[in-house]
Each structure stands twice: as structure tokens, then as C-alpha cells.
Amino acid sequence: MSNAATTVPIGRTPFRRFLGGYGQEIVVLLSIAALFAVVGAVNQRFLSDNNINAIFAGNAYIAIAAIGMSMVIVSGHIDVSVGSLIGVIATMAGTLAVSGYPVWIAWVAPILFAIAVNAGVGALIAYTRIPSIVVTLGMLSILKGGLISVTAGAWITNLPAEFMIAQMRPFGIPSAVWFMVGLTVIAALFMRYTDFGRAIYAVGGNIEAARAAGLNPERTVVGVFALHGFFAGIAGILFATQLQVIQSTVPPNLELTVITASVIGGVSILGGTGTVIGSTLAAILFACIGSALIFLNVSAYWLRAVLGLMILATVLADMARRRRAR
Amino acid sequence: MRKLTLAAALLGFGLMSGTALAGSAWTGGDDQATNPLACDATPAAAAAKDYDGGSPTGAPDRAGKPIKVVDVPKLIGIGYFNATTKGILDAAKELGNVDAKTDGPTKANIDEQITFIDNYITSGVDGILFAANDPVAIAPVLKKALYKGINVVGYDANSTPDARQWFVNQAQFNGIGKALIDDMAKEIGEEGSFAIVTSTFTTPNQARWIAEMSAYAAACHPKMKWLETVEAQEDNNLSFNQATTLINKYGDELKGIFGMTSVATPASAEAVTQAGKCGKIAVVGLATPNAMKPYVAKDCVKSVVLWNPVDLGYAAMMVLRAVADGTLKPGATSVKAGKLGDLQVINGSEILLGAPYTFTKDNIGQFDF
Numbered sequence: 077m078s079n080a081a082t083t084v085p086i087g088r089t090p091f092r093r094f095l096g097g098y099g100q101e102i103v104v105l106l107s108i109a110a111l112f113a114v115v116g117a118v119n120q121r122f123l124s125d126n127n128i129n130a131i132f133a134g135n136a137y138i139a140i141a142a143i144g145m146s147m148v149i150v151s152g153h154i155d156v157s158v159g160s161l162i163g164v165i166a167t168m169a170g171t172l173a174v175s176g177y178p179v180w181i182a183w184v185a186p187i188l189f190a191i192a193v194n195a196g197v198g199a200l201i202a203y204t205r206i207p208s209i210v211v212t213l214g215m216l217s218i219l220k221g222g223l224i225s226v227t228a229g230a231w232i233t234n235l236p237a238e239f240m241i242a243q244m245r246p247f248g249i250p251s252a253v254w255f256m257v258g259l260t261v262i263a264a265l266f267m268r269y270t271d272f273g274r275a276i277y278a279v280g281g282n283i284e285a286a287r288a289a290g291l292n293p294e295r296t297v298v299g300v301f302a303l304h305g306f307f308a309g310i311a312g313i314l315f316a317t318q319l320q321v322i323q324s325t326v327p328p329n330l331e332l333t334v335i336t337a338s339v340i341g342g343v344s345i346l347g348g349t350g351t352v353i354g355s356t357l358a359a360i361l362f363a364c365i366g367s368a369l370i371f372l373n374v375s376a377y378w379l380r381a382v383l384g385l386m387i388l389a390t391v392l393a394d395m396a397r398r399r400r401a402r
Numbered sequence: 403m404r405k406l407t408l409a410a411a412l413l414g415f416g417l418m419s420g421t422a423l424a425g426s427a428w429t430g431g432d433d434q435a436t437n438p439l440a441c442d443a444t445p446a447a448a449a450a451k452d453y454d455g456g457s458p459t460g461a462p463d464r465a466g467k468p469i470k471v472v473d474v475p476k477l478i479g480i481g482y483f484n485a486t487t488k489g490i491l492d493a494a495k496e497l498g499n500v501d502a503k504t505d506g507p508t509k510a511n512i513d514e515q516i517t518f519i520d521n522y523i524t525s526g527v528d529g530i531l532f533a534a535n536d537p538v539a540i541a542p543v544l545k546k547a548l549y550k551g552i553n554v555v556g557y558d559a560n561s562t563p564d565a566r567q568w569f570v571n572q573a574q575f576n577g578i579g580k581a582l583i584d585d586m587a588k589e590i591g592e593e594g595s596f597a598i599v600t601s602t603f604t605t606p607n608q609a610r611w612i613a614e615m616s617a618y619a620a621a622c623h624p625k626m627k628w629l630e631t632v633e634a635q636e637d638n639n640l641s642f643n644q645a646t647t648l649i650n651k652y653g654d655e656l657k658g659i660f661g662m663t664s665v666a667t668p669a670s671a672e673a674v675t676q677a678g679k680c681g682k683i684a685v686v687g688l689a690t691p692n693a694m695k696p697y698v699a700k701d702c703v704k705s706v707v708l709w710n711p712v713d714l715g716y717a718a719m720m721v722l723r724a725v726a727d728g729t730l731k732p733g734a735t736s737v738k739a740g741k742l743g744d745l746q747v748i749n750g751s752e753i754l755l756g757a758p759y760t761f762t763k764d765n766i767g768q769f770d771f
Contacts (some may be wrong), residue, residue, distance in 0.1 A: 119651065134642075215545060
């Protein structure tokens with residue numbers, strides 16, 4: 077199985093090698109550029125600072141959650157519970173903040189909780205060999221049901237101003253954008269250059285080969301899920317601090333949006349290939365499309381349809397690429 | 403291959419955008435007949451409809467006698483039903499001959515609610531007030547109460563009509579439509595332009611409200627300009643993003659945003675705040691007071707439309723007393739409800755609380771839900 081992000085096809089120019097390694101990322105980037113050009117031509121205000129800031133900040137928490145999701149999918153697994161986890165984290169953080177705990181505790185404690193929960197999920201998947209979709213489906217119900225039971229549907233309001241980290245704008249740029257860019261770069265470097273990062277690709281590409289090469293796939297999967305919990309935790313905090321209200325319910329289909337960002341960003345649903353740069357670009361593309369739909373007077377319903385088309389196109393392209401590589 | 407498929411996807415996306423540009427009516431409304439209210443405060447003429455509520459069997463003569471009443475809301479311990487309870491107790495105190503109390507599940511759970519009502523039937527009460535968690539599932543236990551001669555009145559959330567005697571309806575669609583449009587006209591003027599953030603175009607309540615708003619605006623504020631309606635599900639973050647995009651798209655042309663859900667309204671207010679447009683773009687909408695307090699305190703939002711849950715509980719208690727006294731009978735067209743005055747009977751066996759309530763800076767602090 078080829079590893080598009082890392083293996084070097086022999087006999088190609090460096091430029092073609094670069095294209096081969098980052099094909100899907102480049103397609104997504106070009107789509108964003110095309111949207112800016114087309115919609116900007118229709119209505120100049122699409123290119124205003126405010127709108128560009130809104131596009132980049134609007135889906136930042138999805139991009140950050142998709143970093144972890146991409147790692148999970150690269151390792152050959154999936155997590156359908158991430159939306160519920162983000163909802164739980166937001167509620168925990170908000171509850172701590174309004175109960176008078178220092179804001180840093182309200183930020184950090186839920187992230188630690190998310191890491192612990194997901195490390196447990198990862199251990200269950202790695203050591204019992206129950207398929208990850210089954211374990212995380214169970215987790216989805218537990219988290220969603222638990223959240224409704226504990227909160228009884230009540231919203232959290234009256235949040236302290238210093239808690240609202242996502243509303244801060246260092247150097248005029250929303251902090252969510254700083255987090256998105258910073259974490260994406262760190263995660264991309266981590267996956268490409270560290271032993272653990274390489275192990276994620278190896279385990280997802282061929283688990284037996286990885287074991288034969290001396291890796292411990294179980295430990296890798298637990299580590300990947302713990303990291304995924306870390307990114308979901310940060311996503312949850314940004315989600316909680318964007319607005320003055322924390323709902324007790326989870327945004328509908330959030331997990332699907334996160335998974336879609338990973339897949340459209342070029343992470344193979346079969347595991348082994350893909351980068352977090354792609355998933356972050358894809359999350360920005362979604363925000364871009366959502367904004368463009370309003371600027372072009374198109375119903376937001378089409379967002380779902382367009383995303384569906386893009387998933388199909390991406391998966392077909394992935395399969396075609398694999399067939400060619402064989 | 404990959405570029406081809408993506409190009410095809412983008413092409414399809416472009417085609418879609420072309421077809422959706424047309425349309426002049428307000429998007430997001432439904433096609434049902436509208437019934438706009440008069441531009442002044444004249445109440446609508448009630449359509450004649452026979453009484454379709456139930457009747458208790460063998461109820462004793464309770465006229466003027468002390469009665470014991472239990473109120474079983476959807477759940478207890480949340481601000482909204484604390485407020486209705488306050489109204490019920492206020493009314494009981496004012497009447498002087500009612501021993502009222504609220505008891506119920508701590509979660510909005512229909513099974514537990516049924517158990518509570520059943521226990522109170524057994525222990526012996528004269529009247530039951532309820533806000534149903536499920537209109538159909540609650541019917542048998544309410545019918546049992548009627549069968550035992552207990553007076554039954556609902557409020558906030560109805561049951562099937564024959565399972566109770568009367569239902570106090572907190573707001574009608576045309577009343578909400580009028581209140582929203584009037585408040586917006588007051589804030590942005592008769593020629594202002596506005597947009598709407600709703601849940602989805604097919605959500606029944608929101609679609610009905612938008613249709614009534616459109617009809618009322620056409621009749622009473624014809625120069626106000628509707629720009630567009632966007633969907634935001636019941637999603638906080640999406641509502642914020644959609645409202646922000648509207649602000650960016652229309653620039654100074656946009657003078658007001660309607661929030662059609664209790665999620666969309668605070669999110670739109672936040673979008674206006676973060677865009678630095680407080681005072682330039684008005685936000686008017688349906689919302690609960692707690693979520694709106696920060697924006698009302700900063701003068702970013704002036705009108706939050708809903709109903710007053712204290713008045714709702716008060717009216718429910720007054721109606722129950724009138725039923726027990728025999729002063730409110732099937733076929734009546736109105737009922738006296740203490741300080742609220744005469745309330746109108748609508749839809750056969752419902753009592754309309756009146757015009758919706760607008761929360762403002764002056765009164766929002768009195769509410770906690």
C-alpha cells in the first residue's frame with residue numbers, strides 16, 4: 077500500500093513529487109481560491125476583512141477537531157462520538173466558569189477529561205479489538221444521553237467575560253484562527269517528523285507490517301485517541317467561548333462535519349494516508365462555501381448537497397489513485 | 403480524474419446558485435392562509451367553534467369553596483416553570499380560597515409526569531394544572547382525573563382537547579408576527595431593511611410566524627424591506643456564522659435582524675456585537691430573557707419578544723378557579739382573569755393569554771429563565 081504523503085515515487089521531478097504528495101490539499105486550496113475569486117467578483121464585500129476573518133474563524137473549532145480526527149482515521153480507525161464529546165466539554169467548561177473556578181481551570185480541566193475519556197476509548201478499541209465504529213457509537217449515546225440527563229436541557233448563561241477565549245483578538249485576528257493555524261502546523265510537523273507520527277501512518281497502512289517492524293500498534297492507537305481527545309478538548313473550549321450561551325445539546329451532525337473535513341482534506345478512509353493540513357483547509361473550504369451560499373442567495377440546504385458531492389468525488393479519486401498505484 | 407470530478411461538482415454548484423436567485427415573497431414562510439391582526443391593538447374576531455374540551459363527571463359544587471390545586475409542569479427546578487409557579491401562587495393568594503402547590507418531575511419526562519398526576523388523583527385534589535410533556539401520552543391520566551370529578555386545566559403545552567377542560571394558550575402566530583414587526587418598525591423606522599435568521603424553512607412554528615409577519619408587514623408597515631431569510635437549524639455556531647455573513651454581505655443596507663428561535667436571537671445579537679454594529683443593526687426576536695440579558699444590558703438589543711410566564715401561570719390559576727366556580731362554562735367567549743382583565747376564548751376550548759410580552763431593559767431583570 078502506498079503512502080502518498082511520505083513515500084517518494086521513483087523517477088519523478090521534485091515538483092511532481094510534491095503534487096503527488098499533497099494532491100488533495102492542493103485541490104482544496106485551489107477550490108478556496110476559486111470561490112474567493114468568483115464570489116468576490118459577484119460581490120466585493122465577500123473579500124472584506126470582516127468576512128475573511130469570519131470565514132477563517134467560523135469553522136476553526138471544526139478544523140481543530142478534524143486534526144485529531146485525521147490522526148484517528150490515518151491510524152485505521154474512526155470516531156463518531158466527537159460531536160457529543162465537544163458538547164460535554166463545552167458544558168463542563170461553562171459550568172466550571174459560572175461556578176466561580178478560575179478560568180484557567182475551566183479551560184484546562186475539560187481538556188484533561190477529554191484526553192482521559194478518549195484514551196479509555198482507544199484502549200478499549202486497541203486491546204479488545206472491537207471495531208472503533210461500534211465503541212464510538214456507544215460512546216456517542218453515553219455522552220449525549222449523559223449530557224441531557226445532567227443538564228436537564230438547561231442552558232448556561234451569564235458567562236464571565238474573561239472566560240471567552242474565542243472572542244479575544246490578538247493582533248486583530250480572532251484567537252480561534254491563531255489556534256487553528258498553530259495547532260495545524262505543529263500537528264503536521266509532528267506527524268511527518270516524529271517517530272510517533274510515523275508510527276500512526278505505519279499502523280494505519282499495514283498493522284502486521286508495523287508490528288513486524290517492532291512497533292506496538294496497541295500503544296499507538298491509545299496514543300492517537302488520547303491526542304484526538306486533546307484536540308477535541310481545545311475545539312470544545314473554543315466552541316464554548318464563541319458565544320454568550322452554551323446550549324445543553326450538541327450541534328446536529330457535528331461529528332459528520334468533522335469526519336467530512338478529514339475525508340475531503342485527503343485523509344483516506346481506509347487509513348494510512350492523509351495530512352492534517354488537508355483537513356484544516358477543508359474546514360476552511362466549508363466555511364467559505366457556507367458564506368458563499370448566502371452571498372449568492374442559495375439556500376443553506378445546498379451546503380449538505382455540495383459536501384456530499386465532494387465526499388463522493390474525493391473517495392472516487394482516492395480509489396482511482398490506489399488502483400493506479402497498484 | 404480528481405480535478406474533473408471536482409470541476410463537475412463546482413459546476414453543479416454554480417448551476418444551483420442560478421436557479422435559486424428568483425423569488426419575491428418572504429422565504430421561510432409557509433403557504434397556509436394568514437390572519438394578520440389589525441395595525442392597532444384591536445383583538446382579532448374569534449372564529450366560532452364549538453367547545454371541544456372534556457367535562458368532569460360528578461364534580462361536587464365547588465362554587466366559592468376552598469379548593470386544593472396541584473400544578474404539574476413539564477419539569478420543576480428551571481427558571482421558566484419557577485416563573486409560572488410564581489404566577490399560580492400569586493393568583494391563589496389573591497383569590498384567598500385556593501390551596502395551590504407545584505410538584506413534578508425534575509426531568510422533562512412524560513412517564514414521571516403521569517406518575518405524579520396519578521398520585522395526586524389518588525391523594526385527592528379538586529383541581530389539576532398541567533403543562534404536558536406529550537399531548538397524547540398524558541391524555542389517559544387526565545381523563546382519569548376528569549372521571550373522578552377533578553377540574554383539569556392546561557397551560558404552556560397542550561394535551562388532546564378532550565382530556566382537559568380548558569387550555570391557556572400563551573401566544574398565537576398572528577400575535578407574535580405583529581409584535582415582532584411592530585418592535586422592528588419602532589427600532590429601524592418604516593423604511594428600514596432587515597433579514598431573518600430562522601431554524602429551517604420547513605420548521606412548522608417558524609414558518610407560520612414568518613408567513614404571519616409577512617402578511618402583517620404588508621398590511622401595516624408596507625415600506626419596510628425584507629432582504630432575505632437564512633437557515634441556521636437550532637445551531638448556536640451556525641446561527642452566529644449566518645448572521646455575521648448577513649452583516650458582511652449587506653453592509654450599511656442592513657438595519658435589522660429577526661431571530662426566529664431562542665438560539666438564533668442571542669447568536670444574532672452576538673454577531674452584531676462582535677461586528678461592532680450595536681446601535682446600527684437592531685436585533686429583534688423570540689428568545690428567553692437569560693440568554694439575552696448581556697445584550698439588553700449593553701443596549702445592543704432593545705426588544706425580546708416572548709410571553710410572560712408569570713402571567714401565564716396566573717391566568718391558568720384564574721381559569722381553574724372560574725371553572726370550579728362554574729362561571730366559565732362551555733360556550734363562553736371570555737373569562738375574567740383578575741388583574742389581566744377579560745381573556746378571550748379561542749379555538750373552542752382555549753383561552754388566549756393576550757398580546758405577547760416584550761422584554762426590555764426595564765423589566766428583563768425580573769425574569770430568570
